[in-house]
Amino acid sequence: MSLPLKRLKQTRCFLLDMDGTVYLGDKLLPGARELLQWLTEHQIPYLFLTNNSSKNKKEYAQKLTRLGLPTEESQIFTSGDATIIFLKKHTPFQRIYLVGTPALEEDFSSHGFILTDQDPECVVLGFDTTITYSKMARLCQWLVTGIPYIATHPDINCPTETGFIPDIGSMIEMFAASTGRRPDHIIGKPNRPMVDAIAEKVSIPVNQMAMIGDRLYTDIAMGASGLLTILVLSGETTPAHLSNSSIQPDLVAPNLAGVVDWLKQPLP
Incomplete structure (x- = not known):
């Protein structure tokens, strides 16, 4: 098992981008429901993290719940909050x-x-x-x-x-x-004020968190602060964008279903 996969298995808090990662518009993306079920069953905390400051925590929690992912406002963190x-x-x-x-x-x-x-x-x-x-x-x-x-x-x-x-x-x-x-x-992803605010909120060291998102220059660039980064190809980034980018993730999956598959793998 590679070092990034070992880090993934040892992650104590997951940060999930929303637009392009968990959903697009009103469509839930593959693996979203299964990932949250796995994290809940294993008592691993997670936050929905978004740079979109046009909505507040209440609106995001209502949307996720409507899409079939029951969510509390405390599980949402926006760039507006930061x-x-x-x-x-x-x-x-x-x-x-x-x-x-x-x-x-x-x-x-x-x-x-x-x-x-x-x-x-x-x-x-x-x-x-x-x-x-x-x-x-x-x-x-x-x-x-x-x-x-x-x-x-x-x-x-x-x-x-x-x-x-x-x-x-x-x-x-x-x-x-x-x-x-x-x-x-x-303030927002990938900048340090966002990272520091999250670390303070969850009381977990940055190097024990994982960021999952679809955008290289915000989600994946958070790796510069020490987070494990996982790119999903369900939103903005294409394989061509990835191959030409100086910003590289630790892991790449087609969508959140791929992340669930990794998490279910037993440690060697």
Whole structure:
């Protein structure tokens, strides 16, 4: 048995990407149900981890439960959650100009932040599927003043059943073209603030966790922080993308069913 497979068998916490890994749109992907059943039976904790900050924990838990995977809100961790933790732990900011969905606004407000477009101390860019031109113009106005600028995650596209739609990484490039500013901090996968927030939440060393996802530059790049990484080819990454990438996973499976097969293998 290879070293990565041995590490997989010894993993104490699994981090599961959602879009393109567990589901696409409203379609559950192969192996998702079986993997969670195996982890539950063996009392191994797992978190659903997503960079998609357009929804909150409640919405994700409801969706997974609707798809046949009963899920508690405590089992969801988003880049929005990690951004809130980062702001509270590392900054004094309270007044935020937030470009985000009503769900993200609700999360920030529930943690005591004042959301305003008048004299904010910081701007936060989330994946805003409700974005308007007036929001974009206002953000640009604040960015040129030099105000601190944080983005929840770096994803360029968001996968859907019908193809990709522009995500926050595309917005970052647009705002950079307009203002010359790029975020001072990008929080979500694969960046260290996301990893540190997860390790604190689960109280398990990073080198005893495994990240399973479909995207090289976010999910698999988390391996730089010491996690075991498993690429599934059920979402964004194709074999051609993988062969041409400088970012390489520890293991590759066609989907989560392949991960279940490995976990069921007895140790030699």
